[in-house]
Amino acid sequence: MTKRITIDLGRQSLTIWEADQPLAVYAVSTGRNGVGEQSGSGCTPRGLHRVRLRIGAGCPPGTVFRGRRPTGEIYDAALAAAHPERDWILTRILWLTGCEPGCNRGGGVDTLRRYIYIHGCPDTEPMGEPRSHGCIRMRNRDLIELFDQTRIGMPVEIRE
Template identity: 65%
Template sequence: MDDWISISLPEQRLVIHQRNRPIQSWSVSTAAAGAGERNGSGGTPRGWHRVRAMIGATAPTGSVFVARRPTGEIHSATLAAAHPERDWILTRILWLCGDEPGLNRGGAVDSQRRFIYIHGTPDTEPMGVPRSHGCIRLHSADMIALFNACRPGMPVWIGAPD
């Protein structure tokens, strides 16, 4: 495995590796509920995953997505104030699927069926602090840089650093 992504839950940090060397890292926000694989847990699932789908390659920065589809909206303070209940998914989406049956794949622990993403979030959201509903959030500029360095099927490790 030469190219892969690691996400440290304790450090709230995502690192992209190419040729087995870390090339870039970003502060992220994972689940407020901590780690958790079960459906309904609100936790960020651990273990090996892969990028199942890359969504939004040509979308403008700040594009709002609902159910993995652009709504045509661009996030702004006015839009956020009008919809304070929304969990904003912005700019790009990397949809993850688990690679470990019984841990993050299949049954009540299936990351793909839980719609676990790496996705953009408003720049007003703090990074380095667990606040999501299970996904991994990055600010839009960081999400675009990550998206451009990824490919479908790319391995993703989520957990504590080795």
């Protein structure tokens, strides 16, 4: 059976499916600026996407990423206090690419070029409310569970 992911922006939830059966539902946090596809908007893009890259397999929980590469740091309160300006990308990254030309692929609406990910964040960040810069944030333990069930090319639908 083929697995797929749906992200419900209204419910702030992510579901992984196998056929028509939900395997798991997770609370997420999406774009604080709402929905939209325009580059620089800080919004979460809608429509059909695919997992383009899976980054961070085997990294310890709390691994800090910058530019999609592990920095060698593990997130903790002291690191957070030393760098309060950072938008923390932790543990794993599922980098998305849009599948709909003119909607979320190409030009000023390209999800891949906007660096839209499903990624981990500090446990102090609330889930269930939009607070990200456009990405889909998850609890680190939930992300590891999801990551282990994903593959490159897996469909991801983001809907209102």
